Amino acid sequence: MSAVTPPSAHPAVDALARPATPRRRRRMTTGRALTYTVLTVGVALWLLPFVWMVLGSVKTQREILTKPPTIWPQDPTGDNFARWFTDLDFGQFFTNSLVVAVVTVLGNLVFCSMVGYALAKMDFPGKKVLFSLVMVMLMVPGVVTFVPLFVQVTSLGLLNTYPALILPFLTQPLGVFLMRQFMLGIPEPLMEAARIDGAGELRVFARVVMPLCGPPLATLGILTFLGSWNNFLWPLVAAQSQDMYTLPVALSLYSTGQQATDYGLLLAGAVLVITPILLLFVALQRYFIQGVATAGLK
Numbered sequence: 001m002s003a004v005t006p007p008s009a010h011p012a013v014d015a016l017a018r019p020a021t022p023r024r025r026r027r028m029t030t031g032r033a034l035t036y037t038v039l040t041v042g043v044a045l046w047l048l049p050f051v052w053m054v055l056g057s058v059k060t061q062r063e064i065l066t067k068p069p070t071i072w073p074q075d076p077t078g079d080n081f082a083r084w085f086t087d088l089d090f091g092q093f094f095t096n097s098l099v100v101a102v103v104t105v106l107g108n109l110v111f112c113s114m115v116g117y118a119l120a121k122m123d124f125p126g127k128k129v130l131f132s133l134v135m136v137m138l139m140v141p142g143v144v145t146f147v148p149l150f151v152q153v154t155s156l157g158l159l160n161t162y163p164a165l166i167l168p169f170l171t172q173p174l175g176v177f178l179m180r181q182f183m184l185g186i187p188e189p190l191m192e193a194a195r196i197d198g199a200g201e202l203r204v205f206a207r208v209v210m211p212l213c214g215p216p217l218a219t220l221g222i223l224t225f226l227g228s229w230n231n232f233l234w235p236l237v238a239a240q241s242q243d244m245y246t247l248p249v250a251l252s253l254y255s256t257g258q259q260a261t262d263y264g265l266l267l268a269g270a271v272l273v274i275t276p277i278l279l280l281f282v283a284l285q286r287y288f289i290q291g292v293a294t295a296g297l298k
Contacts, residue, residue: 050274057081057268064263080268088254089242090272097246100165100235101228107170108224109217115171116179117205121191131180137173143233150237160240169228175220182216183209218284226277247273 056064058076084090118124119131149168158164186209194204210217232248239245245253251269256262 053267053270053274056263057271059264059267061262061264064267080264081272083265084269084272088250090250092243093245093247093250094272096165096239096244097229097248099162100246101225103162103166104169104228105221105224107166108172108175108220111171112175112220113179113210113213113217114205115176116181116183117209119176119180120183121186121188121209122201134173134176138177146233149234153238159238160244162244164238165235165244165246168234169224169231172224172227175224178216178220179213182213186212222281222284225280229273229277 055071055073057080058078059070059073060075060077060079063070063074115134119127119134153159153164153168158167190208191204194208199207230248231246232252235244235246235249236252239249247269251266251273254265254269256266
């Protein structure tokens with residue numbers, strides 16, 4: 001005698017259990033195709049400026065100004081890139097940008113992690129007030145603090161030095177928030193076990209907490225490197241001589257002559273500026289996505 005399966009108490013479960021009809025399959029296929037089409041068009045529009053930049057970097061000034069404009073280079077040339085390495089001091093500009101970006105990233109990884117750990121796992125008077133101030137600073141535009149920072153740097157005699165380019169950005173509110181959100185999800189028993197074994201708070205932070213923070217550290221590192229590498233307004237003011245210029249400052253100053261902008265030199269410089277960022281993101285994109293996702297779930 002065959003057993004009769006009783007109907008489910010939930011109609012939604014029954015709907016999912018039933019095999020898809022041809023009409024439903026066609027509807028799902030159409031929706032998926034529409035989604036892929038929209039995403040493809042969006043990616044193409046997003047990539048168009050980058051493709052134009054790369055193709056323009058190997059064009060001559062005359063070809064770039066040709067009307068109507070051409071897409072593919074008629075006579076590709078590497079002179080625009082060669083001028084950055086011969087006529088201009090690209091090595092010095094690159095070194096300045098690299099030093100400022102690397103030190104800024106390391107400072108944010110260390111100090112933002114410490115502050116985030118204190119806000120997430122330690123109890124002390126004024127903790128909620130401090131976290132509220134961090135959240136308020138997230139909403140304050142950086143240009144608001146531009147003049148006070150410049151006055152401070154000038155009064156300390158740090159103008160036109162590496163500390164002037166690095167110190168104002170050594171700790172960012174976004175980094176504190178990101179690390180604090182991730183550390184909230186670290187189980188307390190792990191840290192309690194370390195404390196029972198005699199580990200101090202600094203050792204718990206360094207040996208237990210930090211090894212678990214790979215994704216948010218990668219995310220913070222990428223975001224900080226991106227912001228520091230592309231920073232233009234502050235280095236333009238804080239760097240008073242050519243030997244302290246970063247790449248964005250050099251790109252804006254040396255691609256514009258007395259008569260007109262040298263678009264080929266400008267586009268080639270833009271390619272040189274953006275290449276390290278793309279390589280860094282490709283290398284750490286898995287950790288970047290994990291860090292954003294896990295911080296958003298806390």
